[in-house]
Amino acid sequence: MVVGAGEAGIEAARAAATGGAKTLLVDEHPLDPGLFGLDIPYLFGARFDAAILNASRMEERIVTARPALMAAMEDGVEVALGTAAWGGFVRGQASRALAKPLLGLADRDAAWLVGFDRLTIATGARDVVLPFPGWTLPGVMGARGFDAVLRLYGAFTGRRIAVLGGGALADGVFAAAREAGLDVVARLTAPAPLRIEGREEVTGLAWQDGEQRQTVTCDTVVMAVDTVPMVDLPDLLGASIGWDAARGGFVPAASGVIAMVGDVAGTVPAMRAAWLDAALAEDHALVCACEDVTAGDLRALRPPRYLDAAGPQAGLAALGPLNQDQVKRLTRAGMGPCQGRRCREAVHALLSRDGVAPLASHRAPLRPLPLSVLAALEExxxxxxxxxxxxxxxxxxxxxxxxxxxxxxxxxxxxxxxxxxx
Known part of the structure; x- marks a missing residue:
């Protein structure tokens, strides 16, 4: 089994097949259109057109964008596009009856379980989201979301873009935008107080440059500050995951029959901390948009607003050693439909003032699935x-x-x- 059909995943699948192994390569693209609206797995920012509704056309686009897929098929790799890995199950105290590890897969119609002898995870990385004012407006994207909509799907609808970030990730966004004929109206390479303008969608970007306030008109703002390894599947399968700032944050270690390749095994670090510090400076910064949790709510450990209750008097300091699971249960930050993909790094930054807070846990299903799909599992x-x-x-x-x-x-x-x- 190989999960993820990027360059690293395709190479791993081809190596396994040419070595004589029966190999299945799965990739969740083309996505179910509903996942675009939930910003899963990337921050898409509603900058896509109706072409994404045509699954056959999108599959053709993806094969065209990744020509090595055809070579993999010729090598004997079974390729399943539009198929997400939503869960994983290994032998343990509560599952001793499993003869071998199982991976939960699903497409738009059904879910099923596949046993494997070896698994290579090549799920890549996702975007770090900055909770600046206006970041929830349609038109605010992540670098990986921008790349997917522009290159994989050919469905990008923006014309004038501003780019946040000063490293290689932002360089790639800038180059791809220019190659596609888009108008790059601004690029901020260093953290600054900024505000995304607009009422119903992005209409511009404003930032403070020393004593002067700068403003540009744009329809899209791409957050290309940093990415983090997508460790949800390794975590679910029991892989050891540790903090390594030099490799992009929390990274998984290979164990037993499970290997990691590509960006899931580590990414190039960038200026994430400085950008997050700038975004989280004010208590009113909206960190978790799904559950309406601000930076001030997190610092005060304030319960969800619908409970109309006060948090502990000393806030975060009242609970001793903290972790994201604990704070998630108390404030609901990270419990919305995006499953923490848009707020996890901001919450972690707030909790890590006196050291690195533990990783928040992941649970199946790793992707939102319709009940009609889950009901197709054989009983x-x-x-x-x-x-x-x-x-x-x-x-x-x-x-x-x-x-x-x-x-x-x-x-x-x-x-x-x-x-x-x-």
Missing amino acids: DPTLRANWTGWFGIAAQWLPHWEPAPEDAEYIGGRLSGEDVVK
Whole structure:
């Protein structure tokens, strides 16, 4: 199994196939159109046209953009595009019955499980999102989102763009925009107080340059400050993940039959910390747009607004050693439909003032899936025959359609009686 059909993933799949292994290469592109609206896996910023609705056309675009896919097929690699890895399952305390590791896959119609002997993860990296004022407006994109919509899908709708970032990532965005004939009206290479202008979508970018306020008119702002390895699948599969600032943040380590290649194994570090510090300086900075959590809410550890409750008097300092899972449960930052992809780095930066906070955990499904897709999973016949009990224990409780026997007694959360025991 190889997950991710970028350059590194295709190369790994071809090497496995030419070595005699039966090889399946999956890639979630072309995405289900609904994931574009949720900014998964990248920050797309609603800068795409209706072409993304045509799955066949988009698949052709992706094969054209990645010609090595054809070479992989000729080498004997089975290629499944539009197929996302939504989960992974390995043997453990709660899953000792697994004969081998399993990967959960899904396309637009169904979900299924695939066993594997070896797995190469080449899921790449995603964008770091900066919570500057106006960042939630349509037209604000990440560098990876910009590249995907422009190069992979050929569906980019912007014309005048501004680029944030001063490193190689921003250089790539700048070059790709110019090659596509787009008008690059500004590029900010260093952090500065800025505001994205517009009411319903991006209409401009304003920033403070010393004593002067600069403004440009644009329809798209590309955040090309930094990327981080996409570690959700390795984390779910139990890979060891540690903080390595020299490789872009949290990076996974290969273990057993699971290997990492490409950007998921580490990225080139950039000026992320300085940009995040500038964006998070004010308490009103909106960090988690899905759950409406500001930087001030996080510092005060304020509960969700709908609870109308106060947080601990000392805020973050009141809880001792912190981690994102703890803060997520208390404030809901990171619990929205984007699953933390737009706010994870900003939350982590706030928690890491006195050291590096632990990584927030990941759980399946790693991608939002329609219930109709999950319902397509085949159910074990034994489980189907005994679904009213746990693990096939028919007497765990009575089916709802059977009347309780007269001598049954409710004790400690279960029915007790001769008929039930039988």
